[in-house]
Amino acid sequence: MIEIKNLSLSLGGFFLEDINLEVKDGEYFILLGPTGAGKTVLLEAIAGLCPIKSGQIKVNNRDVTLLGPERRNIGFAYQDHMLFPHLTVAMNICFGLKHRDESKQEIEATASRLAELLGISHLMNRKPVTLSGGESQKVALARALAIEPELLLLDEPLSALDPETREATQRELRQLHDQLKVTTIHVTHDFEEAVALGDRIAVLGNSHIIQTGTPQQIFRSPNSEFVARFALARNIFEGDVQDGRSGQATFSVGGTKLVVVTDLRGQLHATIRPEDILISKEPLASSALNSLSGTITHIADKGSVIYLTVSVPPDFICLITRRSYEEMSLREGMTVYITFKASAVHIF
Amino acid sequence: MRSLAGMHLGMSPMKLVFILLGSLIVLFIFVPLFKMMFSSSPASLLDTLREGEVVASILLTLYTALLATVIGFLLGIPLAYLLARHEFPGKRLVEGLIDLPIVVPHSAVGIALLFVFGQHFFFGKVFHAVGIDFVGEVAGIVIAMLFVSVPFLINSAKEGFKKVDVRLEKVARSLGASPWQSFRRVTLPLARGSILSGTVMMWARGISEFGAVLILTYNPMIAPILVYERFETFGLDYALPVAVLLVLVCLVIFVTLRAIARRWEAK
Structure with a gap:
């Protein structure tokens, strides 16, 4: 020791x-x-x-x-x-x-x-x-x-x-x-x-x-x-990576499955940068994207940018500009959709 | 147009002027030496080489300069290392002092040394007690050469040590090497090119010393003094072959040693 x-x-x-x-x-x-x-x-x-x-x-x-x-x-x-x-x-x-x-x-x-x-x-x-x-x-x-x-x-x-x-x-x-x-x-x-x-x-x-x-x-x-x-201000999840459809892989954390791009398999970590996550009030449909619905549980106002915590679960930290935040008039407790590319998820 | 511009860039007026001025100084160094080498007939060179006095003076010069270099090495390398690695109060002063022998007139250096190593003075008395005298002795030649030439070794070794990343020594220590072992196995081999070229410079500077030696020890005569004496007593014809021999010997030695140093430094 x-x-x-x-x-x-x-x-x-x-x-x-x-x-x-x-x-x-x-x-x-x-x-x-x-x-x-x-x-x-x-x-x-x-x-x-x-x-x-x-x-x-x-x-x-x-x-x-x-x-x-x-x-x-x-x-x-x-x-x-x-x-x-x-x-x-x-x-x-x-x-x-x-x-x-x-x-x-x-x-x-x-x-x-x-x-x-x-x-x-x-x-x-x-x-x-x-x-x-x-x-x-x-x-x-x-x-x-x-x-x-x-x-x-x-x-x-x-x-x-x-x-x-x-x-x-x-x-x-x-x-x-x-x-x-x-x-x-x-x-x-x-x-x-x-x-x-x-x-x-x-x-x-x-x-x-x-x-x-x-x-x-x-x-x-x-x-x-x-x-x-x-x-914080980072999304880090521990989960299981397995083969998904059409050559892609799936990362499972709790009951949530994310489409990811990696050759690794097994019990691993995933991160998604808060700025890579899109927030919308309606679902954005596309096969290459991860689109999940969740509830805004916390809003951290940092001036020109806002950090939102969206509970799917798990909790995702998302970064949006003040402008889109105000345009969408987001409030705690609202249901929103979070969308990000499979390639935005980093597996390690 | 493009190639014209290129040519213009390649031979700008500035470059032309610089080449011209540079050539002048190169010629200024080269021509006298070159002319001297060939103004002396091979026959007279051979004759001079048979003179015991000449050979003895050249050997004495090489030997005393070598001795000075060995002493300078033993005392100067540790100092060079300290200066390269540590900050301490008065460091700038020490570095300035080291450079002083280069700027002080060498006849004045001889007088200064006489004041310390003469038999009437403290160091002179101490050394006299153990049987070493300086004035008019070989030991006097050695200290004169040591004084004027050691800055070349210290400065070159210092630069060499500075180039060795201190973290290499730290790694060596972490691997079980004592400070001595890390110095011997890592620092010294990596600085050896600079140390060797500094050593060569010091030896060369020692061989060429005249003024300080003249004051301390006229006899036995080192080659530079012999050249001077023959010129004063017998004239140019007698001084020339000795000068040529001295330059030849020096050239052969230094071209060889510098080539080795350069190869080591490149590694």
Whole structure:
């Protein structure tokens, strides 16, 4: 178990205060926060790469607060991977093993086992400069995992990747974690990524941890405006994806079925951006569209735009302009139709 | 019309003027050296090469400059690293001081060194106690060369270290490397191109030093002083072959080393 108690630090004009976290053995823990919230600095502090002002860091009941990074046994992978450019992939992976009392055979065996696990065996003699983003990401992971860390720290591992690699890598990260069960803290600013990967999420903002909980707890009951900005104003549903008619898929949440476009199947998440939902008083008929009727249960007036909560169920958050809001003279309790394209639903 | 415009862009009056002015300065550097190299007959060069005094002075020059470079390396690389990685009060002052030897007249440098390393002064006395004297000695040549040439190594190494992302060192530390190991396995190899080219520059600058050495140690004579002495005593004909030999030796060494440095830097 990883315990971080009352950790405070300041770096330049920037500071974190009173950070408390507990990460259980084998847990995939997400640290979620906006850019500039100090997520990377917090990871560096946990790894011993950045000085702290006060607090305590314990790894499996071992107090590492005063230990140098080389004695903490914490693996670290930066957003831009930071592979050693003068070394081959194999030498990068073996880097940490050279500091141990292991024979050359043992080191090579570990490296090739990890390379195989991550599917990078064919890259072993390449130099980092020749690798794609996804490939170098995997090398960075293999290098961090090679030291058999008690804790793995991932700094925005997906954000430097192009969208396609990103989705694949996200799935691979989850599979890798299910296989190896290495306790992991993964930093991201992306809420969907957090929900898809995290066993639990801590939201970091204004120099503090604002809320910690399961993804469900975070997006169903945010404890503050700040967390709500991440979670609310978004439609996130958990449901089941199955084959639908004519090559499309169906996402079922409760009794409601949505037509979606995806190759994935099984228990997954769906999001629809509030601005992608059309509101009308009469049904809009079209086979390519999802059209559902529901009741307006809440109206949040934000000036030039209005957020409507339409209960189908589930509750959909919809965004409309003040002009159409006034033209339709919408009121709470009214029945309306919400319409969105199958492609507007993002499955993850 | 289009190609005309293109031609016009390719050879604008500004570019022409710049090429003309640039060529002048290149010629100014090239012509004297080139002419000197070929004003001395191969026979007289060979004769000069057989003179023990000449060979000894060239070897002494290479050796003392090398010694100065080794000392500069051991003391300068750590400083370069500190300057590249850390902010501390007085850093600007230190950086300014490092550049000072480049701007101070070198005969004045010799006088300044004399004031510290002369036998009547503190450092001079301390070193004298352990058997090292500077004035009129090889050690004097070395400190004169060290003083005037070490900024080249420190500045070049500093730039090299700055180019190594500090996070590479952090990753190395997280993988179990001590600060020493991370420096040796990551930082040093990645900065080696800049360090080598700085080392070459320092050695070269040491070899070419005249003024400061002249004040501290006239004898034994390094090659630049020998050239000067022959010119003063016997005239141009005697100074020329020594100068040509010195330039030739330097050229061969530096062209080779710079090629290596460049290849390392490109990696």
